[in-house]
Amino acid sequence: MNKRKLGLFILLFICVTIFAQDDPIVASGGYSKIYKGKEVSFEKAVSIHVGKWHGADQWPTFAAIVMSGPRSGQYFMGTSNHYWKDYADRKSIKAHNDEWEKIVDKHVEEQSGMAFYEKRLDASYNDRSAPMWEAVSYYTKPGKRGTMLDILRKGADANRRVRFKGSTGVYSQISGGEQNGILLVISRMDSMADMAVPSPTIKDRWVKVYGEEAFNQAVKDWNNSFTKSESEILKVIPEMTTPSN
Missing domain, CATH: 3.30.70.100 (Alpha-Beta Plaits)
Structure with a gap:
């Protein structure tokens, strides 16, 4: 387990253990800077990925383009309306992860890392x-x-x-x-x-x-x-x- 995954595991364990939730108030997301000229290919690949792995009855996701500010032109992708427990209970699917890793390797120049919000x-x-x-x-x-x-x-x-x-x-x-x-x-x-x-x-x-x-x-x-x-x-x-x- 790498340091990033270990840190996420510890965070989720603490949040699930300590924070009681009556409402699905947790969101997470991060920024991606795409290699110049690969934006259309990236959007197409992510759209196919979302249709396959993130349908209405699957783990929801959203994507937005940053239109102004220091990160203008980058993409913000994440998920919202969760309980902390949802993250802890989510099962990792190898085929999903492998496909997403290929998309990132081909298109993404830089990522901000995942941030969590309540x-x-x-x-x-x-x-x-x-x-x-x-x-x-x-x-x-x-x-x-x-x-x-x-x-x-x-x-x-x-x-x-x-x-x-x-x-x-x-x-x-x-x-x-x-x-x-x-x-x-x-x-x-x-x-x-x-x-x-x-x-x-x-x-x-x-x-x-x-x-x-x-x-x-x-x-x-x-x-x-x-x-x-x-x-x-x-x-x-x-x-x-x-x-x-």
Whole structure:
């Protein structure tokens, strides 16, 4: 067993043992940089692979192309809506693994490695499947992810109270990436038109529910809770994604 597989085994053992789950909130995924000129071949090979091994009654997967940000042009592939136990119970199929390894060897120049996430249901709002999304990763300061989650929970409550039409998913990164404590905020989109400033704005929603003083304090606390952020827009590739039931 290599170090990566051993680390994954230990992570899954700890999560299955320690974390009780009432909802399928676990997701995982990673980035792949494809050799220049092999993108079409890669998409075709993955589409065939997904049709064979990742159908509606099999292990679900999704793929998206990164449209903006430092990883523009790369592919993000993963799976979502799981219990930790699902990963521990998943059986390794040699034919599947061999086929996937051939695809990677032929097409992939560089991979980021797998990252695991837990969805924070109480901080998310009206989350849904969508053809596109903006993902913002916040590199939180030590002990400050909780502060940001508290603000997001209040924001979600304000959204409910004003019946805001937007959709947001909030995830804590459990492993992988540059550091511990990364917070991922995903805004669902139907098209690039959804990049426009929403109405009512975040400030309008907060001020209406909590008042301007509370909003100003939340902005101050938020900006003091992370060292940097990274934003990117991703678009789903349906042919490389398990169809919805």
